[in-house]
Amino acid sequence: MKADESYVNLAENFTHVFDEINELVKNPIVTIDHQQYKVILYLCCDYKMFLQVLGLNAAHATYACVWRNVKISQRCDMTKTIHDYKKRTIEALLETDEDVPKTQDCIQKRKGRVNNPLIDLDNWIPDELHLMLRVTDVLTRNLINAAANQDRKDGRHSENINDGPMIQKLVESIRSCGVPFKIRSADKKVFCFTSLVGSDKLNIIKKDTRENQTVPANRHH
Incomplete structure (x- = not known):
């Protein structure tokens, strides 16, 4: 139909x-x-x-x-x-x-x-596919927010989100999996990123996590 x-x-x-x-x-x-x-x-x-x-x-x-x-x-x-x-x-x-x-x-x-x-x-x-796609979208957004917040704390944040060193490391890490990936700012608090298909997300998930720990956990002072 x-x-x-x-x-x-x-x-x-x-x-x-x-x-x-x-x-x-x-x-x-x-x-x-x-x-x-x-x-x-x-x-x-x-x-x-x-x-x-x-x-x-x-x-x-x-x-x-x-x-x-x-x-x-x-x-x-x-x-x-x-x-x-x-x-x-x-x-x-x-x-x-x-x-x-x-x-x-x-x-x-x-x-x-x-x-x-x-x-x-x-x-x-x-179904597992759509569940996985949604969960990984949320996790990806959380990584972006964590990296951007770290750049702000370090005083390295600018209007262009991609200028931040932690964001740059995150993007480079995802691209190292053979996945085309970009981030852009929709406004000061909302980030848009490349919509990835299932095979791309699986490539990222399968990547050795030890090589992808580019975003540090929140530090408490």
């Missing part, structure tokens, strides 16, 4: 697929060579697909976690555990009134649900 990725397109073009899956969820038995087997179904896809299939709002929305009812601003709170937030289930997603209008306030009350789930399934697993 050639169309935009959207809830409407999925619902209209794959109705029969979702119907078959939901029927199997209700009766999780398959027959192979006259032998019946009980199955457990899992949904594995990228995060955008998760949100669309479950009828949730966008990934940057207030409630964008498919596993727990946690606000995006609270997800990094290390004082909390997963048990501090209510678990997302299909039943929980359908708790609210079907006829509630899709205003921003109502979406907040419904914990980010904007449509009915297309699959009645509670087992959701992100």
Whole structure:
């Protein structure tokens, strides 16, 4: 199917697929060579697909976690555990009134649900590729921030982020893995960097960490 990725397109073009899956969820038995087997179904896809299939709002929305009812601003709170937030289930997603209008306030009350789930399934697993890409993006940004902060502390920071010696060492280290890499300043606090494909990121990860420790840990004075 050639169309935009959207809830409407999925619902209209794959109705029969979702119907078959939901029927199997209700009766999780398959027959192979006259032998019946009980199955457990899992949904594995990228995060955008998760949100669309479950009828949730966008990934940057207030409630964008498919596993727990946690606000995006609270997800990094290390004082909390997963048990501090209510678990997302299909039943929980359908708790609210079907006829509630899709205003921003109502979406907040419904914990980010904007449509009915297309699959009645509670087992959701992100695919390893997209998980790895996202995690390494965060780690790369943390390295850039650490290097830039060190340059500021050493009084070697200028308007051009690439003038800092720690940033230069970081860029050289990544490029030594055979990966084209650049950093630029979007503003004084936000840095943009080259978007790397999976194979490039794997090359960096496989690089001997002893050769890549160019950014020192934060020093406490």
